[in-house]
Amino acid sequence: MNKIQCEYCGQAFSSVQAMTANRCYRHPMGPNKGPHKPYEGSEKSRYTCKYCGQQFPSIQSMTSNRCHRHPNGSNKGPHAPML
Ligand SMILES: [Zn+2]
Ligand SMILES: [Zn+2]
Secondary structure, rough: OOEEEEEOOEEEEOOHHHHHEOOOOOOOOOOOOOOEEEEEOOOOOOEEOOOOOEEEHHHHHOOOOOOOOOOOOOOOOEEEOOO
């Protein structure tokens, strides 16, 4: 069975239920302001940011960096994985 990753922080869970029962420390509204969000894309060896096109080896490494093309403004938020 494939693990499910959070789109915001990259943490992996065995089910959507287990994931959304926990709050995400990288939630866009602020740390722990909402649940993890299941990433709907498939597992990849490289993830591409949907805003700037930069590639990262994992969702975790992607979302720990700010994106210079974030829709809220330059470096106002993290990169976000494309599906
Ligand atoms: Zn998360
Ligand atoms: Zn980006």
